[in-house]
Amino acid sequence: MGLGVATLWLSLIVLLPLAAVATKSFEKGPDGFWDAVTAPSAKSALTFTLGVSVLVALINVVVGTLIAWVLVRDEFPGKGVVNALIDLPFALPTIVASIVLLSLYGPRSPINVNLVATKPAVVLALLFVTLPFVVRTVQPVLMELDAEAEEAAASLGASNVVIFRRVLLPALAPALLSGAGLAFARAIGEFGSVVLIGGGIPRDTEVASQYIATQIEVDRPVNAAAVSVALLAISFLVLLVLRVVGARAARRH
Template structure:
């Protein structure tokens, strides 16, 4: 009981109280003011871009992350340990460093000849970088523990690789894959550092919600969080919670179905 009490107190101080403070601030002027703050053209445009880019990133990460996890678990090649370590690089470096790297690669002096600064594609690229580890690290341990005898038996019976993946492997990694997708999406919708130098922050064109919130904060000379910043922050929080909860439920149901 003591451990539960300490854990609950710590969670309240670190997570619940700050969220409650922001939620209360977002409703300072009532629900009408909250609604007005999140439905301005700039706010709606920023949120739409954020959600579309994050959804693209989550889907791409689902495919590439699963492939990378598969290679790391099932294949042996020179430099495997280095590649495995590099997967966690986005966790280790400040996201502003990623923004500087992207600015160098895709800016006006791009060594690749690609000039993507202040465009929407660079937002997706930046978000793909910071969300790389989530699907890989979610799927990898499940693949390591997966029973390969069923795969070998299916192959012996003449099942194609696609059938083996669809009928045997995917149900096994499905819950972990959904968890990784949810984490990638939740991270992407709130990302700021990796896009701050590269997307141009053009309202209703390349401005994401995190930058819109930052702009609202900077426009307030008193340094006080206004309703607009708080309300849009709460919207991002609610979207992340709903997505994570939905994927957690889907993963739980998938696990029970697979266990049967």
């Protein structure tokens, strides 16, 4: 009974919409699909989105791990507030995030930093919305780690770098890969947080989701569907590879 309900729900919510998009993308045949995803503007948007998503995931793996470490191992005034702020991008509508970033880094910036319609602005917006995925993935693992192994390594003269590489990293690797995959998947499909601050300049700061929206507006649904399928395929492959690698790392540990 439970399996049947789960399968039905998965089919209605995930599989059928994906099948509909895939069918639409091949409405003009394989050649039409290929032409749609390799058009200069589409190729530029996909390449830029892929590159910036990888960059954002890598940055947040480092920064997110550091924040998770501080939240787990250190005690300081306002720790509860910081913990709550980490979850803010989960609850905040992404268009609101774009407005906030525009207010801070726009033409009337109170800190005199104008990043509107630049690639750094896109990176900044995606960093904001993807940070919690890494922190909340790594944090529970850090909470479960036994500090005695670190203390023993330190007592034997191991440096902090060696302790992290030999003691902590093997245990954290599956969580880091999972967090990186989630951050990448969120970044590659993000729209709201970049729509204002990023500018959406074709072949420059336009991400794939903005390109898709533009194709819908100009009544080219097949092109929009084709790029959507390309994004879905990239996300699925990245998440699958990271899951397999993470599972192997967990077994070795």
